[in-house]
Amino acid sequence: RQRPCAVNLLRDPSRSARHAMRLKVRRAVVFLARIFVVLGSTNAFKLRANVGNAATGFVYDYSKHGQDWLQGSCASRQRQSPIDLPVPTNPVPTAQFKFSYDLIKAPFELVNNGHTLSADLRGQGYGGISFADAWYDLMYVNVHAVSEHTLGGAHKPLEMHMVHKRYDSDALLVVAILFDSAAPPPQGGVPLQMGNPAYEAPPVTDANSNPVLQALLRVPPPPPMMKALVPGDAVVAPDLGLLIAGARFFGYAGSMTAPPCAENVAWLVRSTAVVGADTQVRWLYDALYSATAGAGNYRATMPLNQRDIILYEPIRSPAPVVDTSGALANAMVSQAAKADPEYLSRKWARDAMRVAAASLDYVRNLDTRLHRAASASSAALEPRAIFDDSGTTTVTSTAAPSVDPRSAAINMAALVARAAHEAVQNASATIAAEAREAAIKAAAEATDLVNEKLNARDKEARLAMQRAVRQAVSGQITTVR
Helix, strand or coil: CCCCHHHHHHHCHHHHHHHHHHHHHHHHHHHHHHHHHHHHHHHHHHHHHHHHHHHCCCCCCCCCCCCCCCCCCCCCCCCCCCCEECCCCCCCCCEEEEEEECCCCCCEEEEECCCCEEEECCCCCCEEEEECCEEEEEEEEEEECCCCCEECCECCCEEEEEEEEECCCCCEEEEEEEEEECCCCCCCCCCCCCCCCCCCCCCCCCCCCCHHHHHHCCCCCCCCCEEEEECCCCCCCCCHHHHCCCCCEEEEEECCCCCCCCCCEEEEEECCCEEECHHHHHHHHHHHHHHCCCCCCCCCCCCCCCCCCEEEEEEECCCCCCCCCCHHHHHHCCHHHHCCHHHHHHHHHHHHHHHHHHHHHHHHHHHHHHHHHHHHHHHHHCEEEEECCCCCEEEEECCCCCCCHHHHHHHHHHHHHHHHHHHHHHHHHHHHHHHHHHHHHHHHHHHHHHHHHCCCCCHHHHHHHHHHHHHHHHHHHHHHC
16 A cells, blocks of 8 residues: 655655656646736736727716716716706797607517616617608617606606617717606605516506506516516507607707717707606606615706707608618718718727727637636646545546656647637737728728819829729738738
8 A cells, every 4th residue: 555645755755856846847837827818818808898898888876966977078068968948838849850650569678777777679670760851760768767857947757768879870869758647756766676576567547557658567677787578569569659749849959868978969858748657657766766776867957058949840750761781871871971070980980899899709719718728737737635544645646647747738838829829810810801891991981082072084183092092001901910
């Protein structure tokens, strides 16, 4: 029977030296693998942080209702929203906008992101608004409690935002509908049992029951950072157009009401509140106050700063025909929009984000492979103590007896190096291809801008310009590669 390992090492100096060498090699390999893992993880973390910040990147709450927000344009008071609107005394509109919505028959997700309840309707083709010679697609329906806009200085229990995005840019149009009830909810809300199995949707027979609010309450309002799938209903599908038809709307130029408070929003705020059933309003009101620690998710009103407020009349009209190939959309972009530097900058920024996403995917793959390599090396070379019934201890390894530790260490280091080299080469090739595509598209945009400025008779000048741009792009990409 073999004696304890410590005794064997003391009696056999040569064995002790071999054991020490094996430990040194094993530690060196594990250290090398961990360096690769740390480097890969660090790069992945940085990219994740950058992409995450680009997508959201803002931590905020409603404890002071936005008065303490400093992100983006939130500290500005030039063109911020919401605002206080006058009670209309002369309801004669001076302008019009057109709207067209389909019934919401399909299921949709209702999300509680800790700041609002939001119905995600993107890409469903439910319609939108035609405003100032541009079409805006419906994206989201968000709910706030209490109302963010005020009428004559007074809040209402709820405000619904129908968020639309312009077809050819990042400009937004938000239709705001204020909701009231015969018996307003208690101030500050009363916490309700979210997700209670006994939950029942408010009866549609209640006085002032609103079909749009009812659609949001087919399931219990989800708790913060959760979402629920709202089932579709072709029989009682809600029509958002009923919240708009026959009303009057205050229009003004404003901003988002949450960070980054970008000042790229056209607002249409209904001049009178819609009355909903007491239970409907109460459920949504209490859900939002519970999600925001009793603060409510409304931003304080901002100064008007001599902005114009225009009274609009809505007109129901068929939606424009959408060409899915994109040819019609491209043709509809005005020459002024094409020449707008901000418009081009946004397009090129989206290309850059796509390249960053490709980089992130490859770094994640590198992370996984290096973690596996490090785990394999540790498992193969780690000595383990085995105890028998007599209490005698034997130090052994999980590796096969025929495997030389030094050779295994060298092979493992080579494996880690090859994995890192292969992943980096693949990432470089893909990123270069994406960058080349983005650069060529940018060059084509620039060429089009120049062509519009040149006289049609200067054909040779245009051709020379195009050749120069192509050569410049090819040279830059070759240098990058």
